[in-house]
Structures are given as C-alpha cells and as structure tokens.
Amino acid sequence: MKYGFDNNKYLKIQSEHIRERISKFGNKLYLELGGKLFDDYHASRVLPGFQPDSKLRMLKQLADTAEIIIVISALDIEKNKIRHDLGITYDADVVRLRNEFENRGFMVSSVVVTHYNGQKSADAFRARMERMGVKTYYHYLIDGYPTNVNLIVSDEGFGRNDYVETSRPLVIVTAPGPGSGKMAVCLSQLYNEHKRGVEAGYAKFETFPVWNLPLKHPVNIAYEAATADLNDINMIDPFHLEAYNKTAINYNRDIEIFPVLNAIFEGIYGQNPYKSPTDMGVNMVGFCISDDDVCCQASNNEIIRRYFTAVNNLAKNDGNDKEVNKIALLFNQAKIDVSYRRTVAVARQRAEMSGNAAAAIEIADGTIITAEAGELLGSSAALILNALKHLAGIDHDVKLIPQGIIEPIQHTKIEYLRSRNPRLHTDEVILALSVLSPHDPMCKAALEQLPNLFGCQVHSTVMLGEVDHKIFKKLGVGLTCDPNTD
Secondary structure, eight states: OOOOBOHHHHHHHHHHHHHHHHHHTTTOEEEEEOSOSSOOHHHHHHSTTOOTTHHHHHHHTTGGGEEEEEEEEHHHHHTTOEETTTTEEHHHHHHHHHHHHHHTTOOEEEEEEEEESSOHHHHHHHHHHHHTTOEEEEEEOOTTTTTOHHHHTSTTTGGGSOOOOOOSSEEEEEOSSTTSOHHHHHHHHHHHHHHTTOOOEEEEEOOSSOTTSOTTOHHHHHHHHHTTTTTOOEEEOHHHHHHHSOOOEEEHHHHHHHHHHHHHHHHHHSSOSOSSHHHHBOOOGGGGBSOHHHHHHHHHHHHHHHHHHHHHHHHTTSSOHHHHHHHHHHHHHHTOOGGGSHHHHHHHHHHHHHSSOEEEEEOTTSOEEEEEOOSSBOHHHHHHHHHHHHHHTOOTTOOSSOHHHHHHHHHIIIIISOOSOOSBOHHHHHHHHHHHTTTOHHHHHHHTTGGGGTTOEEEESSOOOHHHHHHHHHHTOEEEEOSOOO
C-alpha cells in the first residue's frame, strides 16, 4: 500500500497545537470533538497512512491534562435513536464510550443530558448513570436557540443549565453522534466559568473539510460525498478571507452559525477571540500530507465508493435520489467517473464473458485479479483465494481447499443452518484455510498474505451480503458493488 500521510508527524504536531491553544486561554480549554474517534475509517481511506485510531492516540498524549464530557440529547434518549454503524442506541453508546475511554487511560468526568425538558426517559437514564458512579448534569431547552442571544447569554439561558464541574486544563466534549448539543455545552460552560471568574476558551476539532487544502481538492470533495445525506457543502470561509485575505475552507453549517457564535462570545466576554469559523479549529491534518498524488487517488476512489454505496442503498429502498444525484455532481467537480476505479470495468467484463457474478481486486503493485461465482464458491470468496495465491506465489490452478472439504460445509449450511445459498462466503473460506494451514504449507503461505490485502480495492458486480462486507472491512479492503442481486 502506498502511503500519502505522515501519521507520526500528525501525532506530534496536532498534540502540540492543542497544547498551544490551551495556553492561549489561561490554561482552560473546552474542545468540541467532531467525527469518529475510535474508528475513523473515512480518514484512513482518503489519507492512506492515517490510522483509524489516530485521533485517540494523539489525545492519549494529552491524557494526563484532559478529561472527557460525553453529551447526549434527551430527545435522542426518548426516541431510542440508533447508531447505525454499531446497531446500538445512543444511550447504550454513552456507556460504551465511557468504558472505551477509561480502558485507554482517559478520565471521563461526567455526562451531560442536553435538550432536557422533563423527559422521564432522560430521568431514568440519569439515574442509571449515577448508579454507575457517573456524574450527570442537565442542560435545558432554550427558546429561540441559537439566535435569541439576549436570552441565551443570561441567567435564564445558559445560566439555568447545571454547571459541569471540571478539574483539568483540557475538557474534551464528545457525543455518540451529530445533533447532540456538544457546541451548546461548551458555550454554556464558557458562560458559567466566566461568572466564576474563569476565562476559559473554546476550540473545535474536526478533520474535514481540510481548511488548508483547495476547495476542489479530492480530499475535500470526498468529505462532501461522505456527508451527501446531510447536504453539507464545502465553502470558502468568507470571514477568514475578509479578516486575513487568505483562503480557507470550511462548510456551510459552521459558516452560517458563525455570526450567532460571534454574538454569543461578545455576550460572554465582550469580544470574540476568533475572527472566523476556521480560526476556531485546531485541525493540522493538511500539514501532514506527504504525497498529494496518493491522497488524491485514494480520495477519488472514496468518492466513487460513496456513490456505489448510495445506489446500493437506493436499490434496497434505504436511500434517496438526492444523495445519489449529489455525489454524481461531485464526479464532475473531481473530473472522474466510475471508470476511474480500475476494478469496475474489469469485474464487469468478467461477468459479461462468463454470465456469472464476478469480482476484481487491484493489489498494491497494480495487478488486477478476477474471479467469478461457481457452484462451490461465491465470487468474493473465490477472489480472496485467487488474490492470496497470487501474493504467495502459488500457481492459479492449485486448489487450496479440496472439494471434499467444501462439500460438507455446504451440506451443513443447507441442511442444518437452513441457508439458501450453498456457496462459501469469504469468512468460511478464510476459516477453511486456517483449519488446513497446520497440515498444508501452501494454505499456511496463502493465509499469511491476508495482511497484504490491506488498502487493496475490490469491485463486485453484485451486492454482497453483510458477512462479506464485514470481512472486507476488517481486512482494510475498499469495496464497491453494482446494485444487482445474484
């Protein structure tokens, strides 16, 4: 895999930049944390070399001076909002996040329930948290938020909220998902700290869009593709341009809210320490790109991947035309189409020639390997075997898993597990190789090549099942599928 991002540099300069921002605000900073912390796979796909847990590892360097507040909206508790990538409710994810943070040596000082208006489900959640020994606070709905600044910056607005007790210079404010009220918690704390004589500061830590890359850079376009369902739009920050005569990239929601934030800061402090929404950020990702061409190529692949995901969701009645059409428009900005992804045309050609579902993988040296579905193996399972044989230097005609091994597995699937599809999936092929590897040197050699699939790109001419999706994700393989059924 070719790398385009210097992860070690990122860990160093990002933590240094946050320390510098803390020192500018009298050693007390509320840091709103956007995006995913433990598993930022989008960043690792568009910035090859960025590790999915890089933000967590970077913050680990600040753990001795940091504490974490987890925010959840009472509205999300009441409607049992689901985090779809994990399949759990937001309130369950608060517990998961707390455990994950504490297991990694972070101090989780409290939980804040926002948008509180007497909801019984929120009261029950608070009681549960306090039984677990977690301090839990309420922040209330404020009429006219965020535009009614006179009410917001008053004792009947932010002053009505519970004051969240903190003890460390860096307070990281995070949440299970968007819309939880992280920014409002930070601003409320600034107001209440100010009343207590503490001039705390606020900053925002989001990776995308990358403020010091061009507006139409593929990395930034890929962010728009990733948020097509939210209709986020990258824009030149007009406040930054006016203040510094320099171009910086932000997105519509932060730009639209900045005049309101400016008024709130002025209401608290008498002046705003920031001249633009970009000023509020602490993101140093753009300084750590080591090979722009690699990142551009990876980002273009990600735009196409998001397009195929959107059309697949539409085919399953789980998407909408607007998302598909927006990403299609982004193709024009990036000057690409699906043919940019080399595996697409090759997989489709194999399927057309064979009349069967097919798949293709591009490995690190640029070689493209194909496979098709047969009576014994699905196309993705066959593709895994073909790729591993190629990487291990094993002749393509060698049958690593004998038919006598495959057929009993198929029998079990059909007769006992009531599966309709007898073909082996990717996980079953990998397990079969594992069983055979102690007795067969070639199976062992093939199995040892699994890590070399990381960063490879796959296209399937049919939509794959959840199991195959998960296996490719665990292997670090970028997957796209045509919206067809087998």
